[in-house]
Amino acid sequence: MRIYLLMALLIAASIVPAMAANDFDRCVADLRDQALEQGIDESVASQVLAGIKPLQRVIELDRSQPEFTRSLRDYLEKRVTEQRIEKGRILYQQHSQLLDRITRETGVPGRYLIAFWGLETNFGSYTGKMPIPRALTTLACDQRRSGYFTDELIAALRLIERGDVPADAMKGSWAGAMGQMQFMPSVYLKYAVDADGSGRVDLWNSVPDALTSAGHLLKSLGWNDGERWGREVQLPDNFDYSLAQGLSGKRTLSQWRKLGLRNAFGGELPQADMQAALLLPSGHQGPAFLVYDNFRVIMGWNQSEFYALAVGHLADRIVGAGPLQTRPPDHEPLSRETVKALQAALAEAGHEPGPVDGILGSGTRSALRGFQKEKGLRADGYPDPESLSALGVD
Structure with missing residues (x-):
């Protein structure tokens, strides 16, 4: 997961040249010193960082986030697939007892946990092959987000030090996310749970650990028990589109109802005081969504409206909802x-x-x-x- 990679998405577009070898070596030495200052054992820091080399591919990937280089239609169709929906439904039933327990503990319905699992690693089938210490060291030595990734590297060293995972087995995404739910190291340290009673947290191989940890994280981010993520809606003719102010333009459901909005099938919205924001991610030609506070919680996991829409839509499909009533237009994304x-x-x-x-x-x-x-x-x-x-x- 790209959790707390939030501001890392707000980046310059150009690919920086590879750092000179001597500069990289000096950076690694400085990172080692910082790790020691923060209490990492010298033998761990030295062993993990000794002879480490940069991964230029990591820098390239850091400059090409799909949430910002694809249309909504392309993004959803590649992620909320019929195959993923069907697999999600099977796993939702297969792990029903575990999911019910997590919901009792955290308030997070199981369908959302399955949706995150499906989007992050295709239900654990691919957790990434990048060596995490090397990827994080590369990003820590890139000036764009050095401070953030330095902290994540030190958190990874702490996980290695306390015995959660050996350094050579710590593999994941190019950005340092790990395990079946793709937790960054700092989030792994803070929120990961030993749910299967094995004596250690294993987000790679233990489904109970992975799903329970995700539930506890979402609870910590402020998940509202009993509320959905949002819903697709229809807009009235001659709608004042300037009212669609994104996440900053919240009104109650009752107020949106008075403005003529209806649910995706043309029925009336509830008379309710629940706050909702109107999103038009593809403009007036695409689907419209009213999103609730839990949508913001999902964006605390990944700061992308496209991602949060995919989580919500996949969760709905897993429990039997149909496709969007308005298909996103096939717009060519802007460069x-x-x-x-x-x-x-x-x-x-x-x-x-x-x-x-x-x-x-x-x-x-x-x-x-x-x-x-x-x-x-x-x-x-x-x-x-x-x-x-x-x-x-x-």
């Missing part, structure tokens, strides 16, 4: 250079999008909505050709 040009043009027009980083995040969408409304365009926050043309972006 990072085009998004950078969009951001620069918005700033020039007096609508501050935040960092010019090539990522179409909430700040950029909010700024675009403001520009669209000012120019009399459909203010859905989506960079359609008309909006790009108005901004002078090719």
Whole structure:
């Protein structure tokens, strides 16, 4: 899992040159010193870091997050597949007793745990082959997020020191995430649970440990017992799209109902005080979603609206819900250079999008909505050709 890799997603787009060997060696020596200062045993730090070499592939992958380089349609269709839905349903039944116990302990329904499991590692079938200490050392020596990955490296060394996993068996994703639920080392240390009574936490090989740990993590992030992630909705004709302000634009379900929103099948929304935000991830042509506080909790696991939508939708499908009523359009995603040009043009027009980083995040969408409304365009926050043309972006 890319948990707490939140701000690491907000990155510059260019690939940096490989660090010179001497500079990397000096960086590794400094990392060793920092580990010792934080109480890591010298023999562990020296053994793990001795002769370690950078992995340039890790840097390349760090610059190409799929949540920001694919359309919603492409993203969902590659992740919420019929095969994954069917496998999830089988595992949901197979582990029903374990899931019921986790729900009693944490309030997190089992369908969400199965959905996370499916999205992170295809239900444990692929947990990653990157050597974690080497990958984290590479990222710690990359200036972009050195501090974050230094802390994660030291957490990994602590896991090795306390005997959770040998250094040579500590393998996972390019970003340092490990086990069936892809926990970062710091999260492994803080939230992983020995649920099977083996005497140690094993997120690679123990399904009870992995799923229970995920439940405890989601509880710690603020999961609201008894609430869903959100729902697909229909918008009325002549809807004021500037009301779709992303996660910052919350209203009660009753208020959205008064504005004419209906559920995905055309029925009335509940009269309720539960807060919900309206998302239009593909603009006015795509599906619309009202998302609740648990959607934000899911984004505490991975700071991507696409990811959180995939978790919620897969969880619904596992317990029998059908496909989305409005299929996301087959939009070609904008290149990072085009998004950078969009951001620069918005700033020039007096609508501050935040960092010019090539990522179409909430700040950029909010700024675009403001520009669209000012120019009399459909203010859905989506960079359609008309909006790009108005901004002078090719």
